[in-house]
Amino acid sequence: MYGIPLTICQLGIWLGTTFPLLKDTHAGGHLWNDLTGWSGDPHLSPFHLASYVAIGAGFWLIVAATWKVLHEAAQKDKLATAGLYAWVCHPQ
Template identity: 55%
Template sequence: MSTDYGYDLWGLVIINSAVFIIFAFSFVRPRTKLDWRALGGFSAFIVALFTEMYGFPLTIYLLSGWLGNRMPGGDLLNHNSGHLWQDLTGWQGDPHLSPLHILSNVLIAAGFILLYVSWQVLFAAQRDHRLAVTGVYARLRHPQYLGFLTIMAGFLLQWPTLLTLLMFPVLVIVYLRLDRKEERMVEAEFGDEYAAYRRQVLGFVPRFGRRTAGSRGRTPQEGL
């Protein structure tokens, strides 16, 4: 066994998973079943990620033969070897300083910022019983879903695992289905006002150069 075995650190699995899940929870404040499903999918991804990052390196074991051929003489069970993209692209320095790792940190931070600014707009709209169409909601209908996906994409650049790589496209589909259900509920409540907003603002791709018609309204479902 490697003398620098970087796993079986289950305390770190629990602490890191709890920190990221609680952080996300504080920004989205789930209220409905759909909200909890969205947060639940994100939480499952985070637990799976940190389980392999600090607990048991399942991906490293399953790919050990192939990785051994690609990286002869490498210490696969050293914790830094879990940064597979850096290893496979030939990065020789500290994996934490590689362009991919830096980009991953940017994406993770951007995702949490998006969750935070989305919640600020949504909370104010809920309080005033309005449709949320200002701030980030003037550019995106589902900024909180996009925030979750951006965070997960960042982690995939930083520490890819077979399980999280499989989970990510599944969660994309789950979020797309959840947003369709939410939109039907919101349109039933706000009618033409929401229908007009939906025609002007895309769900996950920001549209710049134009504003939505009207700046009032609210939905307890929109975004998350």
């Protein structure tokens, strides 16, 4: 839990007093929904659906950028420096 979630956790008391609309429930954990006034199911909000698209794009990028290129480089006993892997060099 690092980055944005940790920041929100650390700022929770201040956010709760500054933005009284934040709810102390599971639905209250969806910060963008509370700040924009989304009143429906938080799991069907535009923010949640956009996060699904971003997660899917991230998985696609990992697959397209690494797996094929790494497999070919391993077969040739070379360093992988081609394709998208040249820009997306993730330590995993």
